[in-house]
Amino acid sequence: MSPRKSEGKELSKEMVLNEARKLFASVGYSKVSMRQLAKTLDCSHGAIYYHFKNKAEIFYSLVKTDFSLLNNKIDDIILTENNASQKIEKILLCFIEFGLTQQNHYAIMFLSKEKEIQHLLQLDSNKTYEKLISSLTDLTENKLNPASIWSIFLSLHGFITFYINTQLSYQDVKSLANFHVKNIMKSIE
Amino acid sequence: MSPRKSEGKELSKEMVLNEARKLFASVGYSKVSMRQLAKTLDCSHGAIYYHFKNKAEIFYSLVKTDFSLLNNKIDDIILTENNASQKIEKILLCFIEFGLTQQNHYAIMFLSKEKEIQHLLQLDSNKTYEKLISSLTDLTENKLNPASIWSIFLSLHGFITFYINTQLSYQDVKSLANFHVKNIMKSIE
DNA sequence: ACATTCATTGACCAATGGTTAATAAAGAAT
DNA sequence: ATTCTTTATTAACCATTGGTCAATGAATGT
Numbered sequence: 001m002s003p004r005k006s007e008g009k010e011l012s013k014e015m016v017l018n019e020a021r022k023l024f025a026s027v028g029y030s031k032v033s034m035r036q037l038a039k040t041l042d043c044s045h046g047a048i049y050y051h052f053k054n055k056a057e058i059f060y061s062l063v064k065t066d067f068s069l070l071n072n073k074i075d076d077i078i079l080t081e082n083n084a085s086q087k088i089e090k091i092l093l094c095f096i097e098f099g100l101t102q103q104n105h106y107a108i109m110f111l112s113k114e115k116e117i118q119h120l121l122q123l124d125s126n127k128t129y130e131k132l133i134s135s136l137t138d139l140t141e142n143k144l145n146p147a148s149i150w151s152i153f154l155s156l157h158g159f160i161t162f163y164i165n166t167q168l169s170y171q172d173v174k175s176l177a178n179f180h181v182k183n184i185m186k187s188i189e
Numbered sequence: 190m191s192p193r194k195s196e197g198k199e200l201s202k203e204m205v206l207n208e209a210r211k212l213f214a215s216v217g218y219s220k221v222s223m224r225q226l227a228k229t230l231d232c233s234h235g236a237i238y239y240h241f242k243n244k245a246e247i248f249y250s251l252v253k254t255d256f257s258l259l260n261n262k263i264d265d266i267i268l269t270e271n272n273a274s275q276k277i278e279k280i281l282l283c284f285i286e287f288g289l290t291q292q293n294h295y296a297i298m299f300l301s302k303e304k305e306i307q308h309l310l311q312l313d314s315n316k317t318y319e320k321l322i323s324s325l326t327d328l329t330e331n332k333l334n335p336a337s338i339w340s341i342f343l344s345l346h347g348f349i350t351f352y353i354n355t356q357l358s359y360q361d362v363k364s365l366a367n368f369h370v371k372n373i374m375k376s377i378e
Numbered sequence: 379a380c381a382t383t384c385a386t387t388g389a390c391c392a393a394t395g396g397t398t399a400a401t402a403a404a405g406a407a408t
Numbered sequence: 409a410t411t412c413t414t415t416a417t418t419a420a421c422c423a424t425t426g427g428t429c430a431a432t433g434a435a436t437g438t
Contacts (some may be wrong), residue, residue: 004434010385033425044387049427051385065331111300111354118354147365151344151372161394164309183340186319186376188223193403199416222394233418238396240416303418384435393424404415 004161011043013051013061015090020058031061060120063105067124070098071131088188092156092181093134100159100170100177107164110157129153140188148187155184200232203241204248209247213293218248249309251292254293256313260320261286273328277377280324281370287358288349289366296353299346318342329377337376344373 005011018038023032034055039047052058073094099106109121136149144152150189159180163173170177195198207269213220223244227234240248262283270276288295298310325338348369352362359366 001433003432004384005386006434010434034424034427043385045426046388046428047386055426107300111296111350118379125279147368148372150365151369153346154351154369155344156347157351157371158343158345161300161350162343164348176339179336180340180343183337183376186373192419193415194417195406199404223396224394232416234395235397235419244395324397375420380438382435385432386434387430387432389429390422391429395423396434397422399418400417401418401438402422403417404412404413406411406413408409408410 011041011047011051014059016048016051017043017061021062022056024059024062028104029108043160056120057058059108059117062085063121064124066085066102066105067128068107070095071129074096074131074135078135078139084141087184088139089181089185091132091139092152092184093177095132095156095168096159096181099156100115100163100168103164105159111161144188147164150185151187153181200230200240205237205240205247207317207337209253213248213251214291217293218297226340240311243305245305245309248294248306250299251308252298253308253313255287255291255294256298256317259284259317261361262287263320263324267324267328269278273330274374276368277325277328279371280321281341284321284345285370286359287344289357289362292353295349300314300350316350333377336353341373343371 020037022030024035024041024088027036034045034048038048041048042177048058052061077087077094081090108117109125112118132153133146133149136144136152139162159177205226209221209226212226212229223234223237227237230237237247241250242377263280266276266283268281270279298305301307301310303372311358321342322335322338325333338345
Protein backbone atom coordinates (compact mmCIF):
# COMPACT_ATOMS: atom_id res chain seq x y z
CA MET A 1 0.00 0.00 0.00
CA SER A 2 1.35 3.34 -1.03
CA PRO A 3 -1.37 5.87 -0.26
CA ARG A 4 -0.13 9.35 -0.97
CA LYS A 5 0.45 10.07 -4.64
CA SER A 6 3.43 11.95 -6.08
CA GLU A 7 2.98 15.66 -6.21
CA GLY A 8 1.94 15.99 -9.82
CA LYS A 9 -0.79 13.42 -9.47
CA GLU A 10 -2.46 14.54 -6.27
CA LEU A 11 -6.16 15.01 -6.29
CA SER A 12 -7.27 18.60 -6.13
CA LYS A 13 -10.58 20.31 -5.53
CA GLU A 14 -10.55 21.55 -9.12
CA MET A 15 -10.13 18.07 -10.50
CA VAL A 16 -13.09 16.84 -8.48
CA LEU A 17 -15.23 19.78 -9.51
CA ASN A 18 -14.43 19.41 -13.22
CA GLU A 19 -15.30 15.72 -13.32
CA ALA A 20 -18.32 16.19 -11.09
CA ARG A 21 -19.70 18.90 -13.36
CA LYS A 22 -19.50 16.60 -16.35
CA LEU A 23 -21.07 13.66 -14.56
CA PHE A 24 -23.79 15.65 -12.82
CA ALA A 25 -24.75 17.22 -16.13
CA SER A 26 -24.78 14.00 -18.12
CA VAL A 27 -26.02 11.47 -15.60
CA GLY A 28 -27.77 13.59 -12.96
CA TYR A 29 -26.70 14.46 -9.47
CA SER A 30 -28.65 11.80 -7.65
CA LYS A 31 -27.63 9.11 -10.12
CA VAL A 32 -23.93 9.79 -9.89
CA SER A 33 -22.37 7.73 -7.14
CA MET A 34 -19.26 8.85 -5.33
CA ARG A 35 -17.63 5.63 -6.47
CA GLN A 36 -18.43 6.48 -10.06
CA LEU A 37 -16.93 9.92 -9.63
CA ALA A 38 -13.84 8.42 -7.97
CA LYS A 39 -13.44 6.03 -10.87
CA THR A 40 -13.28 8.84 -13.41
CA LEU A 41 -10.73 10.56 -11.17
CA ASP A 42 -8.67 7.38 -10.75
CA CYS A 43 -8.70 7.54 -6.97
CA SER A 44 -10.60 5.89 -4.16
CA HIS A 45 -13.95 7.34 -3.30
CA GLY A 46 -12.74 8.01 0.23
CA ALA A 47 -10.16 10.45 -1.09
CA ILE A 48 -12.87 12.82 -2.23
CA TYR A 49 -13.96 13.28 1.38
CA TYR A 50 -10.62 14.83 2.19
CA HIS A 51 -11.49 17.71 -0.11
CA PHE A 52 -15.25 17.95 0.32
CA LYS A 53 -17.41 17.33 3.35
CA ASN A 54 -19.95 15.36 1.38
CA LYS A 55 -21.59 14.98 -1.99
CA ALA A 56 -23.80 18.01 -1.47
CA GLU A 57 -20.82 20.27 -0.94
CA ILE A 58 -19.38 19.33 -4.32
CA PHE A 59 -22.62 20.26 -5.92
CA TYR A 60 -22.88 23.45 -3.96
CA SER A 61 -19.51 24.64 -5.19
CA LEU A 62 -20.55 24.10 -8.80
CA VAL A 63 -23.87 25.79 -8.42
CA LYS A 64 -22.44 28.80 -6.67
CA THR A 65 -20.33 29.42 -9.74
CA ASP A 66 -23.32 29.02 -12.04
CA PHE A 67 -25.39 31.49 -10.11
CA SER A 68 -22.63 34.03 -10.56
CA LEU A 69 -22.64 33.46 -14.30
CA LEU A 70 -26.37 34.00 -14.49
CA ASN A 71 -26.16 37.22 -12.51
CA ASN A 72 -23.43 38.49 -14.80
CA LYS A 73 -25.49 37.68 -17.87
CA ILE A 74 -28.39 39.67 -16.54
CA ASP A 75 -26.08 42.59 -15.86
CA ASP A 76 -24.80 42.40 -19.44
CA ILE A 77 -28.28 42.58 -20.84
CA ILE A 78 -29.08 45.62 -18.73
CA LEU A 79 -25.94 47.35 -19.97
CA THR A 80 -26.16 46.49 -23.64
CA GLU A 81 -29.85 46.77 -24.54
CA ASN A 82 -31.53 50.10 -25.09
CA ASN A 83 -35.23 49.54 -25.00
CA ALA A 84 -36.71 48.70 -21.56
CA SER A 85 -39.24 46.30 -22.98
CA GLN A 86 -36.51 44.51 -24.92
CA LYS A 87 -34.40 44.30 -21.81
CA ILE A 88 -37.16 42.66 -19.85
CA GLU A 89 -37.78 40.20 -22.63
CA LYS A 90 -34.13 39.30 -22.88
CA ILE A 91 -33.77 38.90 -19.14
CA LEU A 92 -36.72 36.55 -18.97
CA LEU A 93 -35.36 34.55 -21.89
CA CYS A 94 -31.92 34.55 -20.33
CA PHE A 95 -33.38 33.04 -17.20
CA ILE A 96 -35.09 30.30 -19.19
CA GLU A 97 -31.93 29.66 -21.18
CA PHE A 98 -29.96 29.35 -17.98
CA GLY A 99 -32.47 26.92 -16.56
CA LEU A 100 -32.45 24.72 -19.62
CA THR A 101 -28.72 24.88 -20.22
CA GLN A 102 -27.90 23.98 -16.63
CA GLN A 103 -30.84 21.66 -16.35
CA ASN A 104 -29.54 19.46 -13.66
CA HIS A 105 -28.28 22.31 -11.57
CA TYR A 106 -31.52 24.20 -11.88
CA ALA A 107 -33.46 21.12 -10.84
CA ILE A 108 -31.41 20.73 -7.73
CA MET A 109 -31.30 24.43 -7.00
CA PHE A 110 -35.01 24.98 -7.02
CA LEU A 111 -36.56 21.57 -6.72
CA SER A 112 -34.42 19.46 -4.50
CA LYS A 113 -35.91 18.11 -1.32
CA GLU A 114 -32.48 17.47 0.12
CA LYS A 115 -32.50 19.57 3.24
CA GLU A 116 -28.74 19.83 3.21
CA ILE A 117 -28.57 21.26 -0.26
CA GLN A 118 -31.47 23.63 0.28
CA HIS A 119 -29.81 25.00 3.36
CA LEU A 120 -26.58 25.63 1.48
CA LEU A 121 -28.28 27.17 -1.50
CA GLN A 122 -30.76 29.42 0.21
CA LEU A 123 -28.60 32.51 0.07
CA ASP A 124 -27.60 32.01 -3.55
CA SER A 125 -31.10 31.42 -4.90
CA ASN A 126 -32.36 34.44 -2.98
CA LYS A 127 -29.67 36.52 -4.62
CA THR A 128 -30.80 35.43 -8.03
CA TYR A 129 -34.40 36.18 -7.28
CA GLU A 130 -33.39 39.56 -5.91
CA LYS A 131 -31.47 40.29 -9.10
CA LEU A 132 -34.63 39.54 -11.04
CA ILE A 133 -36.71 41.75 -8.78
CA SER A 134 -34.44 44.73 -8.89
CA SER A 135 -33.95 44.61 -12.64
CA LEU A 136 -37.67 44.27 -13.33
CA THR A 137 -38.50 46.99 -10.84
CA ASP A 138 -36.06 49.37 -12.47
CA LEU A 139 -37.09 48.54 -16.01
CA THR A 140 -40.77 49.04 -15.34
CA GLU A 141 -40.17 52.22 -13.38
CA ASN A 142 -41.83 50.90 -10.24
CA LYS A 143 -45.06 49.99 -11.98
CA LEU A 144 -44.85 46.36 -10.93
CA ASN A 145 -45.52 45.39 -7.35
CA PRO A 146 -43.57 42.52 -5.73
CA ALA A 147 -46.46 40.09 -6.06
CA SER A 148 -46.57 40.62 -9.81
CA ILE A 149 -42.86 40.05 -10.14
CA TRP A 150 -43.22 36.93 -8.09
CA SER A 151 -45.94 35.76 -10.39
CA ILE A 152 -43.67 36.35 -13.36
CA PHE A 153 -40.89 34.42 -11.71
CA LEU A 154 -43.22 31.50 -11.04
CA SER A 155 -44.33 31.43 -14.63
CA LEU A 156 -40.74 31.27 -15.81
CA HIS A 157 -40.07 28.64 -13.21
CA GLY A 158 -42.93 26.56 -14.59
CA PHE A 159 -41.52 26.62 -18.09
CA ILE A 160 -38.11 25.52 -16.94
CA THR A 161 -39.21 22.84 -14.54
CA PHE A 162 -41.43 21.31 -17.14
CA TYR A 163 -38.81 21.08 -19.86
CA ILE A 164 -36.13 19.99 -17.46
CA ASN A 165 -37.79 16.60 -17.52
CA THR A 166 -37.58 16.25 -21.24
CA GLN A 167 -34.51 15.51 -23.28
CA LEU A 168 -34.95 18.79 -25.09
CA SER A 169 -32.31 21.48 -25.22
CA TYR A 170 -32.92 25.20 -25.05
CA GLN A 171 -32.62 25.37 -28.83
CA ASP A 172 -35.37 22.79 -29.18
CA VAL A 173 -37.87 24.87 -27.26
CA LYS A 174 -36.65 28.34 -28.05
CA SER A 175 -39.73 29.40 -29.92
CA LEU A 176 -41.98 28.06 -27.18
CA ALA A 177 -39.92 30.03 -24.69
CA ASN A 178 -40.31 33.14 -26.81
CA PHE A 179 -44.05 32.66 -26.89
CA HIS A 180 -44.24 32.02 -23.17
CA VAL A 181 -42.26 35.16 -22.42
CA LYS A 182 -44.48 37.18 -24.73
CA ASN A 183 -47.49 35.78 -22.91
CA ILE A 184 -46.04 36.68 -19.55
CA MET A 185 -45.37 40.21 -20.75
CA LYS A 186 -49.04 40.67 -21.52
CA SER A 187 -49.54 40.97 -17.79
CA ILE A 188 -47.01 43.80 -17.58
CA GLU A 189 -49.31 46.43 -19.02
CA MET B 190 -40.57 -20.23 10.41
CA SER B 191 -44.28 -19.87 9.88
CA PRO B 192 -44.68 -17.82 6.68
CA ARG B 193 -48.29 -17.55 5.63
CA LYS B 194 -50.55 -15.61 7.97
CA SER B 195 -54.06 -16.61 9.04
CA GLU B 196 -56.76 -15.44 6.71
CA GLY B 197 -57.80 -12.32 8.61
CA LYS B 198 -54.25 -11.03 8.80
CA GLU B 199 -53.09 -11.50 5.25
CA LEU B 200 -51.55 -8.58 3.49
CA SER B 201 -53.67 -7.07 0.75
CA LYS B 202 -53.06 -4.57 -1.99
CA GLU B 203 -55.39 -2.13 -0.25
CA MET B 204 -53.44 -2.33 2.99
CA VAL B 205 -50.21 -1.58 1.16
CA LEU B 206 -51.73 1.31 -0.73
CA ASN B 207 -53.26 2.89 2.37
CA GLU B 208 -50.03 2.84 4.33
CA ALA B 209 -48.01 3.88 1.33
CA ARG B 210 -50.21 6.88 0.73
CA LYS B 211 -49.68 8.09 4.27
CA LEU B 212 -45.94 7.57 4.20
CA PHE B 213 -45.39 8.97 0.72
CA ALA B 214 -47.34 12.07 1.70
CA SER B 215 -45.62 12.62 5.02
CA VAL B 216 -42.09 11.49 4.32
CA GLY B 217 -41.81 11.66 0.54
CA TYR B 218 -41.69 8.89 -2.03
CA SER B 219 -37.95 8.67 -2.42
CA LYS B 220 -37.33 8.84 1.32
CA VAL B 221 -39.71 6.03 2.18
CA SER B 222 -37.90 2.73 2.15
CA MET B 223 -39.68 -0.49 1.41
CA ARG B 224 -38.49 -1.73 4.79
CA GLN B 225 -40.09 1.26 6.45
CA LEU B 226 -43.33 0.60 4.66
CA ALA B 227 -43.17 -3.08 5.62
CA LYS B 228 -42.65 -2.11 9.23
CA THR B 229 -45.84 -0.08 9.35
CA LEU B 230 -47.62 -3.04 7.74
CA ASP B 231 -46.10 -5.52 10.20
CA CYS B 232 -44.74 -7.78 7.46
CA SER B 233 -41.46 -8.42 5.78
CA HIS B 234 -40.46 -6.08 3.00
CA GLY B 235 -40.28 -9.00 0.61
CA ALA B 236 -43.99 -9.68 1.07
CA ILE B 237 -44.85 -6.41 -0.63
CA TYR B 238 -43.28 -7.70 -3.84
CA TYR B 239 -45.88 -10.43 -4.04
CA HIS B 240 -48.53 -7.75 -4.54
CA PHE B 241 -46.61 -5.10 -6.45
CA LYS B 242 -43.87 -5.40 -9.03
CA ASN B 243 -41.77 -2.66 -7.46
CA LYS B 244 -41.95 0.56 -5.52
CA ALA B 245 -42.92 2.57 -8.57
CA GLU B 246 -45.98 0.45 -9.17
CA ILE B 247 -47.30 1.21 -5.67
CA PHE B 248 -46.94 4.86 -6.39
CA TYR B 249 -48.53 4.55 -9.79
CA SER B 250 -51.64 2.96 -8.34
CA LEU B 251 -52.04 5.85 -5.91
CA VAL B 252 -51.49 8.52 -8.48
CA LYS B 253 -53.87 7.01 -10.98
CA THR B 254 -56.62 7.41 -8.40
CA ASP B 255 -55.62 11.00 -7.70
CA PHE B 256 -55.72 11.93 -11.35
CA SER B 257 -59.27 10.65 -11.51
CA LEU B 258 -60.22 12.81 -8.54
CA LEU B 259 -58.77 15.90 -10.17
CA ASN B 260 -60.59 15.25 -13.41
CA ASN B 261 -63.85 14.82 -11.53
CA LYS B 262 -63.34 18.07 -9.68
CA ILE B 263 -62.85 19.95 -12.92
CA ASP B 264 -66.02 18.39 -14.26
CA ASP B 265 -67.90 19.52 -11.16
CA ILE B 266 -66.76 23.09 -11.60
CA ILE B 267 -67.87 23.11 -15.21
CA LEU B 268 -71.30 21.83 -14.22
CA THR B 269 -71.95 24.05 -11.23
CA GLU B 270 -70.55 27.46 -12.15
CA ASN B 271 -72.42 29.80 -14.41
CA ASN B 272 -70.02 32.44 -15.52
CA ALA B 273 -67.33 31.34 -17.99
CA SER B 274 -64.69 33.60 -16.48
CA GLN B 275 -65.48 32.28 -13.02
CA LYS B 276 -65.23 28.75 -14.29
CA ILE B 277 -61.78 29.31 -15.70
CA GLU B 278 -60.62 30.92 -12.50
CA LYS B 279 -61.95 28.08 -10.40
CA ILE B 280 -60.44 25.45 -12.65
CA LEU B 281 -57.02 27.07 -12.46
CA LEU B 282 -57.31 27.37 -8.69
CA CYS B 283 -58.53 23.79 -8.47
CA PHE B 284 -55.41 22.69 -10.30
CA ILE B 285 -53.20 24.59 -7.91
CA GLU B 286 -55.10 23.24 -4.93
CA PHE B 287 -54.68 19.72 -6.21
CA GLY B 288 -50.99 20.21 -6.71
CA LEU B 289 -50.46 21.60 -3.24
CA THR B 290 -52.75 19.17 -1.50
CA GLN B 291 -51.12 16.16 -3.14
CA GLN B 292 -47.72 17.73 -3.07
CA ASN B 293 -45.67 14.61 -3.13
CA HIS B 294 -47.74 13.00 -5.82
CA TYR B 295 -47.62 16.08 -8.00
CA ALA B 296 -43.87 16.25 -7.62
CA ILE B 297 -43.46 12.71 -8.77
CA MET B 298 -46.09 13.01 -11.46
CA PHE B 299 -44.59 15.96 -13.22
CA LEU B 300 -41.05 16.19 -11.97
CA SER B 301 -39.72 12.73 -11.46
CA LYS B 302 -36.70 11.65 -13.42
CA GLU B 303 -37.44 8.02 -12.74
CA LYS B 304 -37.88 6.61 -16.20
CA GLU B 305 -40.03 3.82 -14.90
CA ILE B 306 -42.52 6.16 -13.25
CA GLN B 307 -42.60 8.53 -16.19
CA HIS B 308 -43.40 5.71 -18.53
CA LEU B 309 -46.25 4.53 -16.34
CA LEU B 310 -47.65 8.00 -15.86
CA GLN B 311 -47.45 9.32 -19.36
CA LEU B 312 -50.99 8.45 -20.30
CA ASP B 313 -52.51 9.76 -17.07
CA SER B 314 -50.75 13.11 -17.10
CA ASN B 315 -51.67 13.58 -20.75
CA LYS B 316 -55.29 12.97 -19.84
CA THR B 317 -55.15 15.67 -17.20
CA TYR B 318 -53.56 18.12 -19.54
CA GLU B 319 -56.15 17.31 -22.19
CA LYS B 320 -58.91 17.91 -19.65
CA LEU B 321 -57.41 21.33 -19.02
CA ILE B 322 -57.17 22.08 -22.74
CA SER B 323 -60.68 21.08 -23.62
CA SER B 324 -62.25 22.94 -20.71
CA LEU B 325 -60.31 26.12 -21.43
CA THR B 326 -61.00 25.87 -25.13
CA ASP B 327 -64.74 25.52 -24.51
CA LEU B 328 -64.91 28.25 -21.92
CA THR B 329 -63.09 30.79 -24.06
CA GLU B 330 -65.10 29.83 -27.15
CA ASN B 331 -62.03 28.93 -29.18
CA LYS B 332 -60.31 32.25 -28.64
CA LEU B 333 -57.26 30.61 -27.10
CA ASN B 334 -54.80 28.74 -29.26
CA PRO B 335 -53.03 25.66 -27.93
CA ALA B 336 -49.77 27.50 -27.31
CA SER B 337 -51.52 29.97 -25.05
CA ILE B 338 -53.16 27.21 -23.07
CA TRP B 339 -49.82 25.54 -22.77
CA SER B 340 -48.37 28.77 -21.48
CA ILE B 341 -51.12 28.95 -18.88
CA PHE B 342 -50.48 25.41 -17.82
CA LEU B 343 -46.75 26.12 -17.40
CA SER B 344 -47.49 29.15 -15.27
CA LEU B 345 -49.68 27.06 -12.99
CA HIS B 346 -47.06 24.40 -12.95
CA GLY B 347 -44.49 26.95 -11.83
CA PHE B 348 -46.58 28.00 -8.88
CA ILE B 349 -47.11 24.46 -7.74
CA THR B 350 -43.59 23.24 -8.21
CA PHE B 351 -42.21 26.17 -6.31
CA TYR B 352 -44.42 25.77 -3.29
CA ILE B 353 -44.10 22.02 -3.29
CA ASN B 354 -40.68 22.53 -1.79
CA THR B 355 -41.91 24.57 1.10
CA GLN B 356 -43.71 23.31 4.16
CA LEU B 357 -46.67 25.49 3.26
CA SER B 358 -50.16 24.15 2.72
CA TYR B 359 -52.61 25.34 0.13
CA GLN B 360 -54.34 27.43 2.78
CA ASP B 361 -51.05 29.20 3.56
CA VAL B 362 -50.63 30.39 -0.01
CA LYS B 363 -54.21 30.68 -1.09
CA SER B 364 -54.12 34.45 -1.55
CA LEU B 365 -50.90 34.19 -3.54
CA ALA B 366 -52.52 31.55 -5.70
CA ASN B 367 -55.51 33.82 -6.24
CA PHE B 368 -53.22 36.61 -7.31
CA HIS B 369 -51.22 34.37 -9.61
CA VAL B 370 -54.37 33.10 -11.27
CA LYS B 371 -55.63 36.66 -11.72
CA ASN B 372 -52.29 37.54 -13.30
CA ILE B 373 -52.48 34.60 -15.65
CA MET B 374 -55.97 35.58 -16.68
CA LYS B 375 -54.73 38.95 -17.80
CA SER B 376 -53.26 37.14 -20.78
CA ILE B 377 -56.67 35.73 -21.70
CA GLU B 378 -58.03 38.92 -23.18
C1' DA C 379 18.47 11.89 9.03
C1' DC C 380 14.53 12.33 11.73
C1' DA C 381 9.97 14.17 12.99
C1' DT C 382 5.70 15.90 11.62
C1' DT C 383 2.02 16.70 8.50
C1' DC C 384 -0.64 15.51 4.63
C1' DA C 385 -3.26 12.88 1.12
C1' DT C 386 -4.75 8.43 0.19
C1' DT C 387 -6.22 3.56 0.39
C1' DG C 388 -9.15 -0.06 1.45
C1' DA C 389 -11.80 -2.15 4.75
C1' DC C 390 -15.59 -1.20 7.41
C1' DC C 391 -20.47 0.25 8.62
C1' DA C 392 -25.53 0.72 8.09
C1' DA C 393 -28.79 1.13 4.80
C1' DT C 394 -31.29 0.38 0.33
C1' DG C 395 -34.37 -2.15 -3.61
C1' DG C 396 -35.05 -6.32 -5.27
C1' DT C 397 -34.74 -11.74 -5.46
C1' DT C 398 -35.73 -16.46 -4.11
C1' DA C 399 -35.76 -21.17 -1.72
C1' DA C 400 -38.09 -22.86 2.04
C1' DT C 401 -42.23 -23.07 4.52
C1' DA C 402 -46.79 -23.48 6.58
C1' DA C 403 -51.55 -21.64 5.95
C1' DA C 404 -55.27 -21.66 2.74
C1' DG C 405 -57.92 -23.88 -0.56
C1' DA C 406 -59.50 -27.78 -3.41
C1' DA C 407 -60.34 -32.57 -4.20
C1' DT C 408 -61.46 -37.05 -2.57
C1' DA D 409 -61.04 -36.30 7.79
C1' DT D 410 -57.11 -36.78 4.83
C1' DT D 411 -54.23 -35.66 1.08
C1' DC D 412 -52.64 -32.82 -2.50
C1' DT D 413 -52.05 -28.26 -4.58
C1' DT D 414 -51.75 -23.40 -4.42
C1' DT D 415 -50.74 -19.25 -2.13
C1' DA D 416 -48.61 -15.74 0.79
C1' DT D 417 -44.75 -14.97 3.53
C1' DT D 418 -40.17 -15.02 5.71
C1' DA D 419 -35.45 -14.36 6.06
C1' DA D 420 -31.33 -14.71 3.98
C1' DC D 421 -29.08 -13.30 0.10
C1' DC D 422 -27.18 -9.98 -3.51
C1' DA D 423 -25.05 -5.71 -5.31
C1' DT D 424 -24.92 -1.14 -4.44
C1' DT D 425 -24.75 3.34 -1.91
C1' DG D 426 -22.72 7.52 1.18
C1' DG D 427 -19.83 8.11 4.61
C1' DT D 428 -15.99 6.80 8.19
C1' DC D 429 -11.38 5.97 9.75
C1' DA D 430 -6.87 3.38 11.00
C1' DA D 431 -2.88 2.51 8.57
C1' DT D 432 0.42 4.13 5.43
C1' DG D 433 3.99 6.28 2.66
C1' DA D 434 4.82 10.84 0.24
C1' DA D 435 5.63 15.59 1.21
C1' DT D 436 7.39 19.00 4.11
C1' DG D 437 10.02 21.07 7.86
C1' DT D 438 13.95 21.11 11.05
